[in-house]
Amino acid sequence: MIHINASILDGSFYFTISFLMIILSFLGYFLYIFTENKLFSMASFIIVITAFALQTFAFIIRWRYSYHIGIDLPPLTDLYDSLVFFAYVILLGFILLKLFYNFDSLGFIMTFIAMASMAFATISPLATSAIEPSIPALRSYWLLYHIISLFLAYGAFAASFGIAILFLIKYKQIHNPKKSKNINQAANKANPLKFLSILYYPFILLYRQFIKLSPPIETLDEAIYKVVVFGFLFLSIGIVIGAAWADNAWGGYWSWDPKETWSLITWITYAIFIHARLTKGWNEKKMAWIAVIGFAVVIFCYLGVDLIIPGLHSYATPGSTPIL
């Protein structure tokens, strides 16, 4: 049965409201993309900032509540909290990027990712908003710093993914004008009466509008690099904190647990990104592709490992027996 997570007491009600706001801002960006009316994007951005502020408030409520019920740690350990936190850093990342680069078209992708994460948190039966005491191994302040750095990294990688998508769309148009012309023609020819064209017409339109509304390709390239290296820095910090914690808690800084291994794989993916720039023949397009693939690796490391391979760090099995 689907159960909506919403309780005023533990703060999840406010998260649910912020979820609705994110949906609204996504719709606003959607309208902006098609109408090119700046009013929509401005309104959406204001909603995003409000949702972010509301989530900040909700986190404070939730933290205080968790102290109140005798759990002396911020609630960040279960699937619900982590998904909500993921959406939170994505909004933060988008707000910062918007201030630096003024990407409106990026809003569409970023609010979509935040929306997906919030939807999973709010509706999925796997994610419950009830604050449950965590297993003994997690009762440590290392946890807080470990999770915050990793989520800053995840948020940055999500942003680089969004920008890389814009980059690749734009790149295709510049380097393959014939093909994109065909797509334009196809869009013009598309007969709304035909069932198939109804299906793909919006995507073609979206594609065209993305090309039109995105910043120049060089700016996108620079933004991908800067966002990725920000993420890489925090990923490195998060992994090192995790290792130091593991060393402190159970005597080995590395035990090849699946989550650990996947975080290393993520790290390697972005190390390849950083070095790809230095190799002849690996142009910006390859780097954008690595940013896209890298985000898939991040998502697998974050959720896939828990849902598929259980281990030390499992989010997906609340209250599971401690396997240390």
Add this chain to the structure above:
Amino acid sequence: MLSKLNKFFSSVKLAIILFILIAAVSIVGTIIDQGDTISQYKIIYGNNVFHILYWLGFLNIYNSWYFIGLAALLILTLIVSSANRTPKIIKEIINPDLSFDTALQKKRFKAQYITLQSSKNTEELLTFAEKAFRKNFGNPIKDIRNKKDNKTGSLFYSKNSIFRISPIIAHLGALVVLTGVILSAVLGYRSYTNIKVGQTIQHSYLLKNNKPVLLPFKIKLDNYVSKYYKDGMPKAYISTLTIMKKHIGVLTKTIRVNHPLTYDGITIYQASFGHYKPTAARILVLNLKLKNKKNKKALIYATPGKIYNSKINNIKFSFNFFKKPKKNSIPFYISIIKNNKKIGPPLIFQELPYKTKKGNMPLFFTKYNNNIAFIFAGVKTYYYSGVEITKNVDTDIVWIGSAILIFALFFSFFFNQQSLWIRVTPSEPSEKDKTNKIEILAIPHKKFASFYSMIDKNADEFKKNI
């Protein structure tokens, strides 16, 4: 030959290939459970597949020769490429090649090259240029003006050139981390063992291959408790351990998760807990005839089927399970034994309206001839505490390397070298209108759009003045 090898091992392409291979091998290790026992693998994969996986080294992949080999190759490329590039980069930092023409040729693909014409004189032009670029580049580090004829002149700016060593330091940090990892893998070990309450152990089993290691002291588990939250979630596992040397306890301490105990370079961590399958029932034997309280009762841990002496009228008994217990009835019984023969029907238990103090378990009662009563008071469980025993090697070197790496990453990413040349040359005397040619050459270390637009902006400002 040597230089070819040198080139091969310092190529970034090779490094990328090694990165990809290491990632691929690591993925295999997350798909196939590592470190299970052989019998578990045989159950999961079947005999044949097990042998193939074993032969491929997939069951202990992070210790396989090829994984270690790939890591070694990566370390080699790191060393070779750093050794190759470091002297060159340091030389360039200390003694940069300031020549406009070589820079223009070498870095063409990154450079922003602007030429302008002006009739103003060289001195004036360079002053304007200084003004226009000061905000972003500061003062020129080299300023050549031919004051006498005031004809040619050039400015050279370099920003953040010192930070070109940050990637070198980042690689050094990575090397330090890897060195620490190798040292701890070679010199230390990680092992685990389970200790029953009351038991003393001196062996532990390596995590990677279950081989026993002899510890330099014995460990006795004095006590073990689990604490729970109200809803039954575990809150803490606490073991009280005594370190024994030559049968003398030298240290007693409680450990719990995140709070280990270190003795003699060896650290003991609380990892898990459990209990063995109960093998004995706790039977309280009461002498109903005796008024004197002292010898009235005895507690006997009875293993099913075995014969025990009740010490009352020489009566022996055994505790047994019914082979086919009836539904909703108590499945065990007592047999009374005299002269090695079972006598009478089995003594059936009845539930008492009391519970045990400790576990709040029901008590069961039965008696024989109004002489002896037997009370079943639960089962005897042996708790064990799962501990991880680690020979400590200084992991500090890993943390120092990580700190170096992270600091250097920060500077590599956010402090980039930028160079700028401005050169003014008078046009050929043959040309009629006497103008000066101004060349602006800007070279970033990284091709960032913002760099080029910044140069354009400064150049526009400059143009306004000339």
